[in-house]
Amino acid sequence: MIHHFENHDLVTEHGSQLVDVTGELFAAVERADVTNGMALVYSPHTTCAIVINEHESGFIDDFNELLSDLAPEADRYYRHDDMDIRTEGLDDDDLHPNGWSHARAGLLSSSSQSIPIVDRKLMLGRWQRVFFCELDRSRSRKVFIQVIGE
Amino acid sequence: MIHHFENHDLVTEHGSQLVDVTGELFAAVERADVTNGMALVYSPHTTCAIVINEHESGFIDDFNELLSDLAPEADRYYRHDDMDIRTEGLDDDDLHPNGWSHARAGLLSSSSQSIPIVDRKLMLGRWQRVFFCELDRSRSRKVFIQVIGE
Amino acid sequence: MIHHFENHDLVTEHGSQLVDVTGELFAAVERADVTNGMALVYSPHTTCAIVINEHESGFIDDFNELLSDLAPEADRYYRHDDMDIRTEGLDDDDLHPNGWSHARAGLLSSSSQSIPIVDRKLMLGRWQRVFFCELDRSRSRKVFIQVIGE
Numbered sequence: 001m002i003h004h005f006e007n008h009d010l011v012t013e014h015g016s017q018l019v020d021v022t023g024e025l026f027a028a029v030e031r032a033d034v035t036n037g038m039a040l041v042y043s044p045h046t047t048c049a050i051v052i053n054e055h056e057s058g059f060i061d062d063f064n065e066l067l068s069d070l071a072p073e074a075d076r077y078y079r080h081d082d083m084d085i086r087t088e089g090l091d092d093d094d095l096h097p098n099g100w101s102h103a104r105a106g107l108l109s110s111s112s113q114s115i116p117i118v119d120r121k122l123m124l125g126r127w128q129r130v131f132f133c134e135l136d137r138s139r140s141r142k143v144f145i146q147v148i149g150e
Numbered sequence: 151m152i153h154h155f156e157n158h159d160l161v162t163e164h165g166s167q168l169v170d171v172t173g174e175l176f177a178a179v180e181r182a183d184v185t186n187g188m189a190l191v192y193s194p195h196t197t198c199a200i201v202i203n204e205h206e207s208g209f210i211d212d213f214n215e216l217l218s219d220l221a222p223e224a225d226r227y228y229r230h231d232d233m234d235i236r237t238e239g240l241d242d243d244d245l246h247p248n249g250w251s252h253a254r255a256g257l258l259s260s261s262s263q264s265i266p267i268v269d270r271k272l273m274l275g276r277w278q279r280v281f282f283c284e285l286d287r288s289r290s291r292k293v294f295i296q297v298i299g300e
Numbered sequence: 301m302i303h304h305f306e307n308h309d310l311v312t313e314h315g316s317q318l319v320d321v322t323g324e325l326f327a328a329v330e331r332a333d334v335t336n337g338m339a340l341v342y343s344p345h346t347t348c349a350i351v352i353n354e355h356e357s358g359f360i361d362d363f364n365e366l367l368s369d370l371a372p373e374a375d376r377y378y379r380h381d382d383m384d385i386r387t388e389g390l391d392d393d394d395l396h397p398n399g400w401s402h403a404r405a406g407l408l409s410s411s412s413q414s415i416p417i418v419d420r421k422l423m424l425g426r427w428q429r430v431f432f433c434e435l436d437r438s439r440s441r442k443v444f445i446q447v448i449g450e
Contacts, residue, residue: 037153
């Protein structure tokens, strides 16, 4: 079994940013040198998601607007925001109300996406791109790419 | 490591169709001849989803109604629909407004489902069936089934 | 290839309970004795989900409130509830209207979560915990933990 793992550090520029990591994914699969297997793209964060969809600016805005309608940042009370103020030992990054970010991450529940690799080819569809979704404000983030196969 | 991959072509009959692919999945697992491992059911499309739930017509209608309420086809503006008209090089299939389909696919964010295989048995629960969900109108589609194990 | 599989039986205490199974997951990964690979946490039920988020009571309440707003138990008609009364051969557990539970499970579409294992370490982020989500009322449940690797 071949195992290949990469961490990619990134800094998101603003809330609701969708960072296209498809290029990094293709490069990681090539480095993994796997004939058949699968790639796992994983977010180790609680206010992010990994999403596969089309890289088209209209969709990206539509998607964020839908999330804003369903779990708005303003005009909705989140109990989690009371916690942040009380809790000890947090990084500066965590010292802001982000109950809406957790709610959106919960709704999507997509900490990872798995994609097959067949005959050395990552089997993404023609229009599919893989996005790291920032559901909080600008922060330092990690995205893990793991390839398993033979 | 055993690797087994199948593509199944299908043509969805109408929008919001849930195509039960559980039979194809069981057959693929048997052909893979794997004792222990996992099956990955993957959609290579940006306006589809793979969903596990009960095969019961009431649920299927409830699910589509919920998606319609959250991301309606009519009476909501999608920026993505402006793009479709402008973009070059699309198949006929892509030349219609489907911002609502992308929004629903984004909300579900379920391009795939993974299911364990143990002692030659696909570990689906008693009521679980695997569905290919058409979130756009009737189109030609592919569903990938990959089995990895030993 | 190393394969390790565990079933954990549990009884949820009430609807909308999020059962933290992270401890069981870490113990299973240790028992699997895998250097590199992945863990799959899988629910074999149609009215449950596996979700990764922060273990903080405010978030848990926020998350359940959001699901209640989007797919309410009362004041919304679910066709699935007509079926339950008619169908034969069900356990007592299944003889109650739970269309709302199926709708929520469909919306989350998270029967499983995959997490990488690298150098014997389960790569959950600092705040990430893995939850078995009861989307129905109190019931007997199973959660599968599968580890594949080398």
